[in-house]
Amino acid sequence: MSETTQRLRSLRRAAIALIVAATLYEAAARSGCFAPALLPTLPTVAHTLWNMLADGSIIEHAAFTMYRVMFGFLLAVAVGIPLGVLMARFQRLENFFLPLVSALMPIPSFALVPLFMLWFGIGNLTTILIVFYAATFPMLFNTWSGVRSVNPIWLRAAGALGADEHKLFWKVIIPGASPFIITGMRQAFLRCWIAVVGAEMIAASDWGLGWVIFDAKEFLNTDVMLASLVAIGAIGFVFERAVFGSIERATIQRWGMTRIAKG
């Protein structure tokens, strides 16, 4: 069997699977076994999503969520990369920070939400700090192991060719560690995305996709809930594929650090 027919068959099966799943859901929703408020039909969900898009409310919620994610994420990058590099380069700093990091890392970010709510109140500050906390550790850890895993031969070769500290750092260490750093960013973003939804639910402000979902529960607006779920999934997917995928292509693949996976 040729490659293309195999692919076509996979696509057909995927489509059939999705259609069957949707039909089953629709049948369950229409059968009346469950309250319609709890199990809205797919057209209702689509209609709600369309309405929320049309009046701009979901876009505004998404904008608030994105603002928190990006703010926390950038903070984490700004702290995680330098600290990771410093830890990998200076033994003393590593000795000081590594025990602290290993002790803080197993604490789930959500466990800190109530504490931060007491300290910083409800709203943007708490959410951003939770996102920051969630994203810092993957960033830090990956940078640290990336810099440590730079091939010592490269360092010696660059040194022998007359590179000074400055050049060594920017031309050898940073590109050498970049696959790890980019993996770290990817992981950190994923963590951010998880953390922001939880933080918005618990430390409820009045905007944000996580808050919409949680708020909709109070009024049994399951359609709003499902519509926001779709939005959350779509944004996360786009970022994962489009943004980080293209960063990866523009940097490490071009520098030849990883080979493009075959098949």
Add this chain to the structure above:
Amino acid sequence: MQDAVTTMTVTGARGRPASNERWREIARNAFPFLVVGGIWEVVAWAGVFPHRLFPTLEEVALSFVQLTVSGILPHHAIETLLRLLSGFALAALFGIGIGVLMGRSRRAEDILLPLVSICAPIPGLAYAPLFLLWFGLGDVSAVLLVGFVSSFPVIFNSWTGVKAVKEIWLRSAQSMGADDRKLFSHVILPGALPYILTGLRLGLAQAWRILVAVEMLAAVPWGLGWLIFGAREFLNTDAMLAGIVVIAVIGLALEKLVFEKIEHYTIVRWGMISA
């Protein structure tokens, strides 16, 4: 090497360099905590923040001891662990099952992969209100949600693992007359095990992160997440911090005691990866 020996004999206390070395390591690891603890104490005593919100470490330790002695903290911890284990057991069971099926059968892969890849990228907690509406407040929702969310890494990794089993191993086992069952239990499963264990490890970490938040939302009567969240209402910051300490300890113990051990006993012994 020579240097190390001479410094040891000079500084080492009467021919016990090993224990001396160990003490130095302990001191080195304890030092940062002492510094941070000291800063915390100074801030708490200086009264920069209201005392109720920023208790001293003695108070946290005291409430930790009191809560432990009165049995409240252990009760919360046990309930949380039970929930974690039952949710994770569900995830392991269904995750490995679905993942292996997807890896073995092209048809199952084509059918299940789109469904899994649609559900997986949505953050687990976003499903929480939906589960609360469908299954009510309490244990059922919490366990189901934890199981649902943590099954995705297990599915993906078992799937990849089964597909990564070398074709040559399969063919050679078949040519030596292994039937389907033998092939599965002697070749495919051990071959995929490193991946499956990675998946389980990721799944457990995910379950642990989600569970704490779910306990806050699902209004379970006991549980560490609930302890922390409930303590907020009464401004019991010391109880809250004591709960966070327990959460950190359990998280660390899960990683160090459970997974590093399992990995050591299975994969390293079978020679799948080097120790």
